Amino acid sequence: MKIKLETKSGVFTYTGDCSEPILFSGLSAGLSLPYECATGTCGSCRARVMDGSVEMAWPEAPGAAKLKRDKGDVLMCQARANSDCVLRVPANVTQATDLSAAPKWRVARIAAARQLTADVIHFDLTLSSPMTFKAGQFAVVETPDVLGGRAYSMVNYVEGTNELSFVVKRKPGGGFSEWLFANELVGKELKIFGPLGAATFGPEDQKDFIGIAGGSGIAGIMSILERATLTEHFRKHKGYIFFGVRTLADGFYVKELADYVDKAQGALEVTLALSDEAPASPTHPEFPQVRLDGGFVHEAAKRAMEGRYGDNAMGYVAGPPPMVDGALRLLLTEARLPPQSIRYDKFA
Amino acid sequence: MSWIKVCAASDVPKNTCHKVWVEGISVLVVNYGEGFRVMPPICPHMEEPLEESGVVANCVLTCTKHLWAWDLRTLEMDGSETEKPLKTYDVKEENGDVYAFIEGEIVYEFDDEDDMDDDSFFTNA
Numbered sequence: 001m002k003i004k005l006e007t008k009s010g011v012f013t014y015t016g017d018c019s020e021p022i023l024f025s026g027l028s029a030g031l032s033l034p035y036e037c038a039t040g041t042c043g044s045c046r047a048r049v050m051d052g053s054v055e056m057a058w059p060e061a062p063g064a065a066k067l068k069r070d071k072g073d074v075l076m077c078q079a080r081a082n083s084d085c086v087l088r089v090p091a092n093v094t095q096a097t098d099l100s101a102a103p104k105w106r107v108a109r110i111a112a113a114r115q116l117t118a119d120v121i122h123f124d125l126t127l128s129s130p131m132t133f134k135a136g137q138f139a140v141v142e143t144p145d146v147l148g149g150r151a152y153s154m155v156n157y158v159e160g161t162n163e164l165s166f167v168v169k170r171k172p173g174g175g176f177s178e179w180l181f182a183n184e185l186v187g188k189e190l191k192i193f194g195p196l197g198a199a200t201f202g203p204e205d206q207k208d209f210i211g212i213a214g215g216s217g218i219a220g221i222m223s224i225l226e227r228a229t230l231t232e233h234f235r236k237h238k239g240y241i242f243f244g245v246r247t248l249a250d251g252f253y254v255k256e257l258a259d260y261v262d263k264a265q266g267a268l269e270v271t272l273a274l275s276d277e278a279p280a281s282p283t284h285p286e287f288p289q290v291r292l293d294g295g296f297v298h299e300a301a302k303r304a305m306e307g308r309y310g311d312n313a314m315g316y317v318a319g320p321p322p323m324v325d326g327a328l329r330l331l332l333t334e335a336r337l338p339p340q341s342i343r344y345d346k347f348a
Numbered sequence: 349m350s351w352i353k354v355c356a357a358s359d360v361p362k363n364t365c366h367k368v369w370v371e372g373i374s375v376l377v378v379n380y381g382e383g384f385r386v387m388p389p390i391c392p393h394m395e396e397p398l399e400e401s402g403v404v405a406n407c408v409l410t411c412t413k414h415l416w417a418w419d420l421r422t423l424e425m426d427g428s429e430t431e432k433p434l435k436t437y438d439v440k441e442e443n444g445d446v447y448a449f450i451e452g453e454i455v456y457e458f459d460d461e462d463d464m465d466d467d468s469f470f471t472n473a
Contacts, residue, residue: 006469036414043394048464066394071464088464325401328412333363333405339417339427346414 002084005031006050007093016081020105021057022047023076024140024193028104030096033089036346038077038140038196039151040064044346045076052085058148101132108141108192111163113185116252119170120216121180122155124163131194132160135227136201136220136316138345139164139194143179149193150176151347153219153318155253157226164192167252169216199316199343200224203231207314210335212301212327214244214319220345221316222253225260225268234264240305241269244297244323246276251284258287273300298326302334309335317344351440351447354386358444365409367399373453375437377446380407380420386439386448391416392432392456409434432456 003016005026016025023045026033036042040061049072056064056078067073076087096102106127113123133139135157140149155165170177201209201224209228211221221241228234245251257270271291272284279292293300297319315331317324324344331337352370360366360379367376367389376389376398391398391411401411408426410417417427418434425433435456438449 008469088469090464090469325412328410328415329403332403332410332412336406338406339408339410339415339429342415 001081003081004084004086005033005047005089005093006086007089007091009092009094012093012095018081020080021077022054022079022081022087024103024105026076027196028099028102030099030102032094032096033076034091034093035077035196037063037151038193039149039347040075040078041347043067043075046073047076047079047087047089048073049079050086050088053082054079054085054087055082056080103194103196105191105193106131108164108190110185110188110190113180115181116167117250120167120250120252121170121177122165122167122252123180123185124165125190125192127162127164127192130160130162131164133195134200134202135223136199136343137195137197137223138220139192139196141166141176142191142193143176143188145183146175146179148175151196151345152216153197153223153345154195155219155222157223157230167216167219167222197345199318199345201314201316201343202227203233205314206237207312207341208238208310209233209240209316210301210305210309210313210331211239211241211316212244212297212319212323212330213242213317214297214323217318217320217323218243218253220318222256224316225257229260229263234267237267238310239264239268240271240301240308242271242273242297242301242304244273244275244300244319247274248272248277248279248284248292250274254284254287254290258284258289261289269304271300271304273297296326297323298330301327302330305330305335313337313341315342317342350449350451352450353445354448355446356444357384357441357446360384360446363404365399365402365404367397370448371450373450375448375450376402378402378404378409378420380404380409382407382421384439384441384446385409385420385423385436386446387434387436388454388456390456392434395456395458 004013014029035045043063108125111124111126138153142149152166278294284290317327362381365378378385396413416430
């Protein structure tokens with residue numbers, strides 16, 4: 001199909017496949033199309049169909065609620081072209097000349113999987129071709145057994161790699177997470193599109209790092225810690241990680257976090273915040289490098305950080321919406337971070 | 349319409365916002381420490397209710413939904429995400445009260461995508 005996108009900054013034409021969302025084919029063609037979640041919830045990738053036949057794969061997507069359907073508006077992450085088509089995209093779009101880092105589809109096979117807690121599973125994928133991504137980015141994963149894609153942040157960080165790791169929390173009724181828990185996973189084939197997302201942190205960010213995560217939101221922070229350790233970021237800067245779970249038994253990646261604390265030689269502090277039980281000791285019983293606190297994670301961060309915010313920090317937030325809201329308020333008001341120094345994936 | 353008292357200055361502590369109804373119009377009063385702003389009570393991005401999503405710090409109003417932000421001293425857009433200006437009513441403080449010049453309700457054009465149908469689409473970048 002010939003797909004023509006009329007944008008605020010010019011007209012772009014490329015050849016796309018009817019089987020994939022226009023957002024994905026456009027990103028693969030090197031176009032900087034607007035998006036946040038890439039999976040139908042946020043509404044950022046709205047466009048208007050001017051000509052041709054375009055179908056929404058998931059018409060009830062939460063991000064589609066405010067669309068003007070009668071005017072032909074669609075979410076590009078859900079829109080598939082059934083014919084040559086013309087869409088108007090209300091954004092400034094640029095065309096990359098080097099497509100080597102552009103997101104694209106790859107085939108992936110599950111190489112290993114292990115359950116970390118009662119409702120959290122970790123799995124490793126082997127890709128058909130290497131992917132270069134930034135720490136903090138995510139990818140959309142699809143299985144033929146479940147309708148639609150799910151977005152997950154990479155847990156690991158290796159430059160240009162065939163191996164990606166993910167962590168998923170089981171959601172009752174959540175099609176893909178239930179599928180992960182119900183199946184013998186090793187050897188299963190998936191499709192994966194990425195890398196995606198701008199909530200990243202790397203050596204270009206010469207700043208202290210304050211990371212606040214709830215549950216599987218820790219994924220991007222694990223990737224960032226790996227990269228920061230590789231680039232010796234904590235020789236010059238400090239890191240403060242606050243990881244919220246319900247109980248001590250719900251904590252995961254604790255050993256990995258403790259290892260990062262060791263490697264940072266005093267420059268990295270990690271706190272596991274338990275929302276549903278009072279911690280029995282000030283540090284983790286097995287890994288004393290990891291602090292324990294009670295209450296919600298942003299409240300634990302507030303207590304721990306009082307009077308300790310430097311004037312050169314970057315904030316990174318990931319987790320369920322109420323936690324994200326609390327953490328953003330903390331970073332804006334207590335840490336006095338300007339909004340451009342806060343990064344998070346706006347999935348809602 | 350003219351200058352209308354919206355609230356007492358003491359009703360809105362520093363770095364907070366407070367929604368009030370005046371003359372059948374709902375407005376948000378924001379105290380940013382160096383003064384007050386009175387504005388429609390929603391974020392110009394996705395109509396988020398700013399009395400819930402708005403955070404005031406360092407004279408900057410930030411909507412926590414997507415980090416759109418404005419400097420309340422100058423009303424300039426702040427942060428890297430913001431794409432639309434904040435609309436406000438003219439405001440003054442007299443005898444401990446906050447007044448806004450209200451000639452009618454200020455509304456945002458959430459239909460700016462309607463320019464998608466005409467030739468001005470390409471010139472509004």
